[in-house]
Amino acid sequence: MGRAAFGRLLREARQRSLLTLESLAEASGVSVRAISDMERGHSLPRQATLSQLMDALELDGDERQRFVEASARRTGQVPRQLPPDLVPFRGRDEALAAVHGLTSQVAGRGGHVVISAIGGMAGVGKTTLAVRWAHQVANHFPDGQLYVNLRGFEDSGQPLDPGEALGGFLGALGVPSSSVPSGTEERSALFREQTTSRQLIVVLDNARDAEQVRPLLPTSGGCLTIITSRNQLSGLAVTEGAYMLSLDVWTREEALAALAARIGEERCRAEPEAASELVELCGFLPLAVAIVGAQLSAAPLVPLRIGVRELRESRPRLDALSAGGRRGDVRAVFSWSYRALTPETARFFRYMALSPGPSVSAEAAASLAGTRMAAARRHLRELTSANLLWRDAEGGYVLHDLLRVYGVELVEQEKDDRLRAERRLLDYLRHNAHAATRVLDRRPGFEVPAPSAEDVTSVVVDTREEALEWFRQEESTVAAALRSMNDPRLLRYRMYLTHDWVSYYSIMGRWADEISAKRIGLDAALVLDDPTAIARNCSSLARALAQTGQVDQAEEQVGLMLGQLHRLPPAEQAATERSIGWVRGRQGRHTEALHHARRALALFRAFGDRGSEARELNAVGWYLTLLGDHRQAIAMCEEALPMLREAGNRRSEAATWDSIGYARQRLGELDAAIADYRRSLRLYEEALDSYNQADVLDHIASAQLARGDDAEARESWTRAARLLSAIGDPRAEEMRARAGALDEAH
Secondary structure, rough: OOHHHHHHHHHHHHOOOOOOOOHHHHHOOHHHHHHHHHHOOOOOHHHHHHHHHHHHHHHOOOHHHHHHHHHHOOOOOOEEEOOOOOHHHOOOOHHHHHHHHHHHHHHHHOEEEEEEEEEOEEEOOOOHHHHHHHHHHHHHOOOEEEEOOOOOOOOOOOOOHHHHHHHHHHHOOOOOHHHOOOOHHHHHHHHHHHOOOOOOOOEEEEEEOOHHHHHOOOOOOOOOEEEEEEEOOOOHHHHHHHHHHEEEOOHHHHHHHHHHHHOOOHHHHOOOOHHHHHHHHHHOOHHHHHHHHHHHHHOOOOOOHHHHHHHHHHHOOOOOOOOOOOOHHHHHHHHHHOOOOHHHHHHHHHOOOOOOOOOOHHHHHHHHHOHHHHHHHHHHHHHHHOOOOOOOOOEEEOOOOHHHHHHHHHHHOOOOOOHHHHHHHHHHHHHHHHHHHHOOOOOOOOOOOOOOOOOOOOOOOHHHHHHHHHHHHHHHHHHHHHHOOOOHHHHHHHHHHHHHHHHHHHHHEEEEEHHHHHHHHHHHHHHHOHHHHHHHHHHHHHHHHHHOOOOOOHHHHHHHHHHHHHHHHHHHHHHHHHHHHHHHHOOOOOOHHHHHHHHHHHHHOOOOOOOHHHHHHHHHHHHHHHOHHHHHHHHHHHHHHHHHHHHHHOOOOHHHHHHHHHHHHHHOOOHHHHHHHHHHHHHHHHHHHHHHHHHHHHHHHHHHHOOOOHHHHHHHHHHHHHHHHHOOOOOHHHHHHHHHHHHHHH
């Protein structure tokens, strides 16, 4: 049974006999120190010593038999149950370094360490890492290694009963089958007793949950327990002090090294681009790379480019990722995780697979599935715990590419309503962008019907910071949705989707993103022959093209807008005239720009839109100052200011102060111009508009330079460069160059 068990029996018998250590030593002739060592489980008695102790304690026949059995030394049976470490092992340097550090803790402090989260998605190589680690440190644990596959995620769907696993462990430790109790609790107690004085590695592979694992944990300070699971066993971290290690897919370099280990370095070096694409098509998933490597290894004359083509063209792709047998089939391995989900979460997972972007927010996921947020968060927790999802640095939920392929297969198998799910997602993006834009910009906008509260999540947005954060959260999703959701029945959604993203694109200077989105929206509008949508998409596209210096390309959009004017209602005519004027201004055709701005102003005044009238007064003033009529320009802009304050439109008020400052600078009133520019800058700062802050700082710097304040001008251009760098605008280099030129001049 072991030293601890014998020590406990000896101590209990001595206490029943009302003997102290000293009195038992005197009666038996065995030293106090020897008895103390035995009671503490540090040693076992020789046969003569055992007889002396039993005689002194006056034990009867049954008790003497228990003492004899408990004192029997192990016969040297050392379990060696680890699977062979034969798989070509590459990468995982950081993970191995971390776990070897934990091995040192066991050896150095005698502490019991549980590794519960060699966790991760199916096929990521959890068992391979655990077995490699156990083999590497086996010499530190002289009493052997125990291993069991707990079958937490396998075809049978029935995890191994802990009691059955304990029976195998006890037998491996030399406990006769006749002495193994029938109950799991009793077996667990005996297992802990058997391992108390041993130094063992215990590998619990493929665990379903913490409850399956707990009876199998040894308590010895010299034991190392390694657990692998597709579930996050966070409960063990709380109750058992377990160390959690989450395993991700390979890096590209690790995947290439593993592929080369299977098919040969020469083949990879001969076709490096094909080798790189192969591992990328495998999603850098170790199991998938191993399968492809095995297939290519069996066909040494086949060029890697052929393998790439076959894998890329395979429909469905998972058909190509099977090496025969369920354990070598990516789809089958995924299915074991999927079948462990509750039916509601399984449905949620399928809809998650329809998300078009690299990651998805909780709100977008809830809308895809048509689920309320409380239920969506429960499903997301279950999927994350099952390592079918993980969180990125921004808090979004990421689905591995191959899991996404698997999920879409399941959508088709289960006949889920894909079109309705995609409509819900587009409705979510459209509805909440509208609400966020109303916070960012108080201009009259394109009204979007409220979605069904049951199907689509509405996000509460009260502040500009919250509005910008929502846009940042969903910008990759809206871009991916426009690219991939091309069902003809979604054409109207594509046409209108990004209308309310215009303010965000402008504030962040995301002109390239807007160009891409608006081209898609314009194509849809032309197919549907919707004059309002054509004009609006042309307006945004032309503006973005002009902002990126592609002024000549914007001429096509101006032509389309002019062609739609007669088909538009008055409000849309006014907005379109304003847009044409803006493009003409960017083209340097200032007289034409002023003409269109005045026509827009007349229309806005005719139907009493004071907010738009105020904005257009600023536009007219701007074109006037570009044409040299600075006093009239200032008068027009000053007329606009109280109307803009009344409307609460800070961005347009900021633009108007910028126009006034520009006119005053042309009149030579530099101090007044700088003061006006600073008013504009403060308002843009309040609006969190980095792009236009940089523009105003550029104007301030030019006025400061004209005034002879070179140091201040250099600081203004440096600030502008920082702002543009933060939003990824290439004009940052231009601002740095201007600041640098002043440094060189000095």
